Amino acid sequence: MISEKTIGRLSAYRRLLNTLAETGETYIYSHQLGSLAGSTAAQVRRDLMVIGCNGSPARGYEVPVLIEAIGDFLDAPQGMGAAMVGSGRLGQAILEYFRGRRPKLSFSVAFDADESKTGRTIHGCPCHPLADLPRLIAEKEITVAVLAVPAREAQAACDALVRAGVRSVLNFAPVRLRVPKGIHVEDMDMTTALEKAAYFARVDESND
């Protein structure tokens, strides 16, 4: 089992490599990639060895080869459809942000409890009533979902997703979800992140 941190770093490396490829870079040394990603050269080499990539001491790693190797490792070969649960302001922003961003990972269905949001397509993704969640998740064999519902609805929505077959949840609600063993939860709390940033802007100032 590869560690969560390694997976996170491989994903970050790919985004950095994509940026380098756009500017026409063809080779990169582990210490250069490490410096961009905030890792050591040794860490980069270990992470890339996990996916079977070894650089040349003289020229480093070939950028397009690395991008493809990371894709082969991280992405589902046939592509993957994710579900968005909660299609309010945050859910819509996330749908918009990810639209067309990854060829092998996209949102194929969205849900909301509010009837004014269902029955239409939001940023390319059809939005259905929450009542249809169990059936649609199972039918479409969706295994990854993003939770962007209010805090008080998060646990119930998560339970419904797991019962329907979801194995991994990216949770934007400020709640610690309880899930059965083997189910992966990734927490992202944007409000807390901004409040922390704002707090340390003030505290550092007063320490001057």
Added chain:
Amino acid sequence: MISEKTIGRLSAYRRLLNTLAETGETYIYSHQLGSLAGSTAAQVRRDLMVIGCNGSPARGYEVPVLIEAIGDFLDAPQGMGAAMVGSGRLGQAILEYFRGRRPKLSFSVAFDADESKTGRTIHGCPCHPLADLPRLIAEKEITVAVLAVPAREAQAACDALVRAGVRSVLNFAPVRLRVPKGIHVEDMDMTTALEKAAYFARVDESND
């Protein structure tokens, strides 16, 4: 100096307490708040003691009192204006998400390199050319900023912010920023989070 983790938990407690207050709850025990937030009762009591709150053994903590005490601790008394750097798809989504969400923390200015985005108001926030960043950040005495620019522009934008007086950055770009000592950086990488979630949805499945 209070730890980052304590600040993050206090912010999360407040959001949970706001939810409870909406449903009319007036008292809460530390073990209840801990269970919602994924902390132990002892951890909750320690965190709340930091901000001078002690619950009653018989009734627990008074919800509105806690909400106010956390606000007095976390929020700038006169409110705080943040800057958004990068007003593309992600920046706009974040501006929309936070609009009106916090009375004492809001975006007062946005920047973009693209002239089609500047000179207008985006989700209530005036958007200016990047060239005006040094002057406006200094004039408005802004100390906290969100970076939502492409990876290759993130370090230069961060440098400009710090030179202009910013003390704390919430960074959405997949780059490890280099900052002088005393400057706070909070990283949020939504793409990596979704890719990690998708990977573990597949890997857990194959382990079945």
